[in-house]
Amino acid sequence: MxxxxxxxxxxxxxxxxxxxxxxxxxxxxxxxxxxxxxxxxxxxxxxxxxxxxxxxxxxxxxxxxxxxxxxxxxxxxxxxxxxxxxxxxxxxxxxxxxxxxxxxxxxxxxxxxxxxxxxxxxxxxxxxxxxxxxxxxxxxxxxxxxxxxxxxxxxxxxxxxxxxxxxxxxxxxxxxxxxxxxxxxxxxxxxxxxxxxxxxxxxxxxxxxxxxxxxxxxxxxxxxxxxxxxxxxxxxxxxxxxxxxxxxxxxxxxxxxxxxxxxxxxxxxxxxxxxxSNESDPLEVSAGYFESIKNNEEVLLLDVRTHAERSAFHMNGIHIPLSDLEGTISKLSKNKTIVCYCQSGTRSLKAAKQLKRLGFTCHSLKGGLATWLKSVR
Missing domain, CATH: 3.40.50.720 (NAD(P)-binding Rossmann-like Domain)
Incomplete structure (x- = not known):
């Protein structure tokens, strides 16, 4: 107290x-x-x-x-x-x-x-x-x-x-x-x-x-x-x-x-x-498979990113931005397997689907360049 x-x-x-x-x-x-x-x-x-x-x-x-x-x-x-x-x-x-x-x-x-x-x-x-x-x-x-x-x-x-x-x-x-x-x-x-x-x-x-x-x-x-x-x-x-x-x-x-x-x-x-919509598409190929075929003479790499993106980093191959693809189909050969790539795989999958409808044999790099780069580091 x-x-x-x-x-x-x-x-x-x-x-x-x-x-x-x-x-x-x-x-x-x-x-x-x-x-x-x-x-x-x-x-x-x-x-x-x-x-x-x-x-x-x-x-x-x-x-x-x-x-x-x-x-x-x-x-x-x-x-x-x-x-x-x-x-x-x-x-x-x-x-x-x-x-x-x-x-x-x-x-x-x-x-x-x-x-x-x-x-x-x-x-x-x-x-x-x-x-x-x-x-x-x-x-x-x-x-x-x-x-x-x-x-x-x-x-x-x-x-x-x-x-x-x-x-x-x-x-x-x-x-x-x-x-x-x-x-x-x-x-x-x-x-x-x-x-x-x-x-x-x-x-x-x-x-x-x-x-x-x-x-x-x-x-x-x-x-x-x-x-x-x-x-x-x-x-x-x-x-x-x-x-x-x-x-x-x-x-x-x-x-x-x-x-x-x-x-x-x-x-x-x-x-x-x-x-x-996030599930895999049959046209997509893994980074590992992409690495094993990207230098094959029967494979044509197609970069569908913008010109600015390509100038920062690319893997050679043909460059046709997705927005220009429809008007430049003549540049592509149906005698080769086309593998499309972009930053994340979204645009390349759209390109692959578009080309498949036109009779091309094609694939898309799943996960894009970001996934491939991580797999080869």
């Missing part, structure tokens, strides 16, 4: 001494303060994708003191990732991304809980991973997964932050199901087709950093109870001329998720069809 008769028990405190020092710049902000920082500490966030977008998102969320972060990614670190995926270094190549990211974030902030899930988001695990979360961040690079995130979050009434990147352009939005706001399917009712990914179209290295920081910014504000201007709005970013534009979103009256309330399980066929 003290002299005034009160019990001399230590007063409860929200943070340890090391936490207070770590987060003091947040706590000093009147808009966040100790209460907002405590909200961050008590939050559970699921980040799906640990690559270009996931790298800045995870670094800033971990640094900000998000108490529990679940990292979901079924991919491994590759040399081509290091141009933009700043979580990783040379020593991480061939390591599972989620595990490597967890190790890096543990060094940054040992005060938080990190779970690494080394498998892609799927119908089998999406609900169990998303259900405990206070917020989900979509840092993926494919539409099928993005629709799955939307549909599960809509069913479970979970807010999520979306971002996507393409060359010099980016998009970002916060979706909050259950309050009459639009969902991702309201914005994109049908899955876009013919959109080249980063492997084919390229991407400015800092662009995922820019969009990832916008995601992290909205996430921190949302969890701390601050205004989130991207809620039900779509931010459009053009890095080439540094312009920003916001679009107000409107809920669709015939959205199969918002209005018809179909769950992810009911939309199983949709994801199956989307994922089927």
């Amino acid at each position: 003290t002299a005034n008769g009160k019990n001399n028990k230590p007063e409860q405190q929200a943070f340890s001494g090391s936490e207070w020092l770590r987060y003091t710049r947040h706590i000093q902000l009147p808009q966040i303060g100790a209460q907002g920082q405590q909200a961050l500490k008590q939050s559970h966030v699921v980040v799906i994708g640990c690559g270009g977008l996931g790298s800045p998102v995870l670094l800033y969320l971990a640094a900000a003191g998000i108490g529990h972060i679940t990292l979901v990614d079924g991919d491994t670190v590759d040399l081509t990732n290091l141009q933009r995926q700043i979580l990783f270094g040379m020593d991480d190549i061939a390591q599972p991304k989620a595990t490597a990211a967890k190790q890096r974030l543990s060094q940054l902030n040992p005060e938080i809980t990190l779970d690494a899930v080394n498998e892609p988001l799927s119908l089998n695990n999406a609900e169990s991973l998303i259900a405990p979360a206070d917020l989900v961040l979509d840092c993926t690079d494919n539409f099928a997964t993005r629709y799955l995130i939307n549909d599960v979050c809509a069913t479970l009434k979970k807010p999520w932050v979306f971002a996507s990147i393409h060359q010099f352009s980016g998009q970002c939005s916060l979706f909050t199901p259950g309050d009459g706001h639009a969902c991702f399917r309201c914005l994109f009712p049908e899955m876009p087709t013919g959109v080249a990914d980063c492997n084919t179209a390229g991407v400015l290295g800092v662009l995922p950093g820019m969009l990832g920081m916008f995601q992290a910014n909205e996430a921190i504000k949302f969890l701390a109870g601050l205004p989130t201007p991207l809620n039900n709005k779509l931010l459009l970013v053009e890095a080439i001329d540094l312009t920003f534009r916001q679009i107000q979103l409107t809920q669709s009256s015939d959205c199969i998720v918002c209005q018809q309330h179909k769950s992810a399980d009911e939309l199983d066929d949709f994801y199956s069809a989307a994922c089927a």
Whole structure:
């Protein structure tokens, strides 16, 4: 007992001494303060994708003191990732991304809980991973997964932050199901087709950093109870001329998720069809087989990339950009087996299919130059 008769028990405190020092710049902000920082500490966030977008998102969320972060990614670190995926270094190549990211974030902030899930988001695990979360961040690079995130979050009434990147352009939005706001399917009712990914179209290295920081910014504000201007709005970013534009979103009256309330399980066929496009094609040949035949006199190599791409690196053979192929068929001989190649195998497969319809014997290098180069290193 003290002299005034009160019990001399230590007063409860929200943070340890090391936490207070770590987060003091947040706590000093009147808009966040100790209460907002405590909200961050008590939050559970699921980040799906640990690559270009996931790298800045995870670094800033971990640094900000998000108490529990679940990292979901079924991919491994590759040399081509290091141009933009700043979580990783040379020593991480061939390591599972989620595990490597967890190790890096543990060094940054040992005060938080990190779970690494080394498998892609799927119908089998999406609900169990998303259900405990206070917020989900979509840092993926494919539409099928993005629709799955939307549909599960809509069913479970979970807010999520979306971002996507393409060359010099980016998009970002916060979706909050259950309050009459639009969902991702309201914005994109049908899955876009013919959109080249980063492997084919390229991407400015800092662009995922820019969009990832916008995601992290909205996430921190949302969890701390601050205004989130991207809620039900779509931010459009053009890095080439540094312009920003916001679009107000409107809920669709015939959205199969918002209005018809179909769950992810009911939309199983949709994801199956989307994922089927990633399966191997009979015209594709492996990097190993390509290596064994590329110098054969009966084989003609056909580079279908752009002139700029070819000037950076090529493997000899004939060069006809895919856009010019139809008008230059006369340059090709039907007496040889044509093996098409490009950066990632997407354009070369289109070329091979086009040539096959015209009676040529042809193949496409699966995975493109990137896969072949890794196999011969």
